[in-house]
Amino acid sequence: MNKRNQVIPVAKNQIIEITIHALGHEGQGIGKYNDFTVFVPEALPGETVEAKIIFVKKTFAVAKLMDIISTSEGNRVTPACTIAKRCGGCQLQHMDYQAQLAFKRQIVIDNLQRIGKLTDVTVHPTIGMDNPWNYRNKAQVPIGAAIDNEAGLVSGFYAIRSHEIIPMDACNIQHSYNDELVVEVRKLAEKHGITAYDESTHKGLLRHVVIRTAFKTDEVMIVLVINGKSLPNQGQLVQEIASLSQNIKSICLNVNKEKTNVIFGDETRVLYGEDKIFDYIGDIRFGISARSFYQVNPVQTEVLYAKALEYAELTGEETVIDAYCGIGTITLFLAKKAKMVYGVEIVPEAIEDARYNAEINGVDNVEFAVAKAEEWIPQLYKKLGNSDSNDTDKDERGHECNSLPEVIVVDPPRKGCEQELLDTIIAMKPERVVYVSCNPSTLARDLQILVQGGYEAKEVQPVDMFPHTSHVECCSLLVRKDN
Missing domain, CATH: 3.40.50.150 (Vaccinia Virus protein VP39)
Known part of the structure; x- marks a missing residue:
């Protein structure tokens, strides 16, 4: 049958049983149901799962994992993070780390062969980490209004494919300084009555709290991204933030008044300390400013x-x-x-x-x-x-x-x-x-x-x-x- 005239064998809300044979480039499980491709996030190769179709396109469907009928032995682990299934930050916490490394190598091989038509390139095993946790030196955390308390603020990361903030106080892949300081800065902002930015109305002030922590020097930079020119009680707030830790060497204000999901605006001002913090890669010292690209x-x-x-x-x-x-x-x-x-x-x-x-x-x-x-x-x-x-x-x-x-x-x-x-x-x-x-x-x-x-x-x-x-x-x- 011509594929154009092929009858799509699944429908929205249908419950199916499907065996996963591969992972997609975003880490989602891929299976075939009556020769029709179905993507199932959180499912792993070798598993047979029960899944609910959530939307259907002409050539594929996406389903929600409902139950694991048979588990991928040795590859599935319990995520370290309690909100891993909701947060969009990590896609593979349910996968054994060595299996993750093998998957990433295979993604490279598949792309070279499928897109580049390159079949004779040596692709080495992925170089992993001895401790693949708390490795990020930069946190860019959106701030929102607490649902149950109009005066309260929440901080966290966005849910998958949305701008719904999933509240969290600690992230397993962030440096612990970043986690702790985001919470403390959020509490101080609450104390001073600072409102959270609302994307839907373009009102409210505090959009993001950005923390950079230098791994070799322990120096910290805090950037407050706001929908305005200044903060209420700005001088006192900055003093209170600076007093949180002797490692805080820079506090900056970034102005972003645009209707955009880009985090930083064009204007950055230093409110405390210097315009840079310093870190090392090997024996080379780097000065890092608020908007510098520096590997995380x-x-x-x-x-x-x-x-x-x-x-x-x-x-x-x-x-x-x-x-x-x-x-x-x-x-x-x-x-x-x-x-x-x-x-x-x-x-x-x-x-x-x-x-x-x-x-x-x-x-x-x-x-x-x-x-x-x-x-x-x-x-x-x-x-x-x-x-x-x-x-x-x-x-x-x-x-x-x-x-x-x-x-x-x-x-x-x-x-x-x-x-x-x-x-x-x-x-x-x-x-x-x-x-x-x-x-x-x-x-x-x-x-x-x-x-x-x-x-x-x-x-x-x-x-x-x-x-x-x-x-x-x-x-x-x-x-x-x-x-």
């Missing part, structure tokens, strides 16, 4: 960056470009063993932090540019790629960008690299490309383009940056075939 799992970040440095195979003679460099985290690691590293990033504040971080670490073989990587790198190639031209591109400190890079490192956002950037990398012909990715599907797409352009995808190393979630980070090595 510092333990695994060190593992990931060490792998990127290993794949770069630097000897001290190379020119390196670090695309999407953020605050210079990977850049400074590369600079240890490179002749010169150029970092490019579109966010001006991130580049300010990157230059500052280079300075405080005494690193002088790096330069940073505020630009889109997909524009800056092609422009550089246009200047340097013409063999008839002796032009060089001088940066603001006088360093001459007078040679094409031997190594290019990219660490793009989830959408992956722009086509123009990939085309330029292929044209530049660096000896090696190190691709750091937080999204296996766009990684697979981009690796296919680079392979078609003359590179061999040698290996991919998954790193578990986000235990108990369905997300996985990867570091990939590509080498020019004509080297």
